[in-house]
Amino acid sequence: MNSGPVRKLFFPVSLVLSGAMLFIAFIPVLGFSRNEPLLHIAGKFIAGKLCHTDPSKIPSVLGHNLFLCSRCSGIYAGAFLTGLLVLPAGYLTKFKLKNPLRIPLAMLLPMAADVLLYNSGIYSYNFTIAWFTGFLSGSGVILYIWNDFFQN
Numbered sequence: 001m002n003s004g005p006v007r008k009l010f011f012p013v014s015l016v017l018s019g020a021m022l023f024i025a026f027i028p029v030l031g032f033s034r035n036e037p038l039l040h041i042a043g044k045f046i047a048g049k050l051c052h053t054d055p056s057k058i059p060s061v062l063g064h065n066l067f068l069c070s071r072c073s074g075i076y077a078g079a080f081l082t083g084l085l086v087l088p089a090g091y092l093t094k095f096k097l098k099n100p101l102r103i104p105l106a107m108l109l110p111m112a113a114d115v116l117l118y119n120s121g122i123y124s125y126n127f128t129i130a131w132f133t134g135f136l137s138g139s140g141v142i143l144y145i146w147n148d149f150f151q152n
Helices: 005-025 037-050 070-092 102-119 127-149
Strands: none
Touching (some): 005 037, 005 070
16 A cells, blocks of 8 residues: 555554454344344344345354355454554554565455355354354455555
8 A cells, every 4th residue: 555644544443343243243242133123124234235144154143144145244243342452552562563464365265265265165054163264264365465554
């Protein structure tokens, strides 16, 4: 990315959006379905635009179905939690990724392999594997964005 005000906003905006998507995913679990019907409708609409929301791939937490599939929940959780963890490192250290694409791409490979193996029929959908590979992918993407944010 080239430098400029847009580049400087990309990491914080990514962090806020991934946190917002995590909140949206958990709206049913947090009880907003009963108390705030408009928030429930808006959350379901937004989630439907950012995830396929296939009912067979949506996990249930505390008896409530999330608004996002297991993999998308993992992607947003990985981006948000990793972003929170590495944010102080950018300000407190001079650490930079030597090859900014190597680690993020390596973190995307497990998700790609999981999708290929599932779609080829080698094994059936597994919520835990989908969430974990999504988490790794979200972490890899936010690490790449973080590295670019603190590059200059």
